[in-house]
Amino acid sequence: MEQKTIIQFKDVSKQYDNETLVLDNVSFEIEQGKFYTLLGPSGCGKTTILRLIAGFTEASSGEILFNGKKINNLPPNKRLVNTVFQDYALFPHLNVFENVAFGLRIRKVKEKAIKEKVKQALTFVNLAGYENREISEMSGGQRQRVAIARAIVNEPQVILLDEPLSALDLKLRTAMQYELRELQRRLGITFIFVTHDQEEALAMSDEIFVLNKGKIQQSGTPNDIYDEPINRFVADFIGESNIVKGTMIRDFLVSFAGKEFECVDQGLNPNEPVEVVIRPEDMEITTPERGKIHVTVSSQLFRGVHYELMCVDENSNEWLVHSTKKAAVGTEIGLHFGSEDIHVMRIGETEEEFDRRLESYGEGDASAE
């Protein structure tokens, strides 16, 4: 099915009070009907992107398009967007019904239609029958649902969610992750969700934008980003990684930990210094003779589903391994991994540069053989 672009940022920069650049020439496209997550550390500009989409702040430069039309100067109430805030911003003096009806009343929708729409929205979030409850009588998860009902009742094309789960305890948070994802599927409208929690982003999203220092470091599906981090920041931020220094020998051959290894990477220069990532779960433990790297186990922790081993190689590189087999501290073992488990990253490469490199080498055309 052809996906329709609903929001587009073209070289958008944002500076508050002429000070530091919070967003630095950011460009991306948001398609209709998908669940997007903006992921990044505190202060990286996630909320600023939501505020620009909602119209609560203006871009310093660049264009913001909604359904192909420039909306830089369109007031918030004219945008087909609703926001669910971190603290839900519900009105404590109004009951559940009136909280959800609020936007409709402002738009002077007729009373009969208000009743129908509010009922529908509350049914959608499993709160039918709670109309007359006070907000103070609702639990955290229920308040969350009221906030969502209040957003969907306006039939927006996009819902913006700014860390909506951060106030909930871990158990409720996990339950709400499922609920939100399911709700988005049923509604079929675009959700743009902000979080600094990488597990939450991986679990919920169709697409993730990883942000740091006002730039999108990488965008893609959770699998793309987890399996093929393009730079050290992304590899470090998403999941646990082993990152060691290496040197590219030639296409499909890299050296690290004192040895040469076949890899699937290409388009880097011979003798170029690189960073090499191997995920802890992509390494198996074996005998020293059979392993690709020879290591000594320095610590072992049982984590329920696996053992977490910390190992040190002959060049003093540390390797974290998730293994279903255990290995006692002090033993010498071998670590085995496939050439496809080695991810070679050009130091400091941006997503654009990475895409250009792959394009010029025809991604996946040449094989390692």
Ligand SMILES: Nc1ncnc2c1ncn2[C@@H]1O[C@H](COP(=O)(O)OP(=O)(O)OP(=O)(O)O)[C@@H](O)[C@H]1O
């Ligand atoms: N109204 C404002 N005036 C001046 N600076 C601001 C304003 N709003 C945000 N900033 C600054 O812009 C930067 C990005 O803020 P933003 O809220 O977008 O980050 P964030 O990624 O959402 O962070 P968090 O996860 O902590 O909410 C921060 O350094 C922040 O201090």
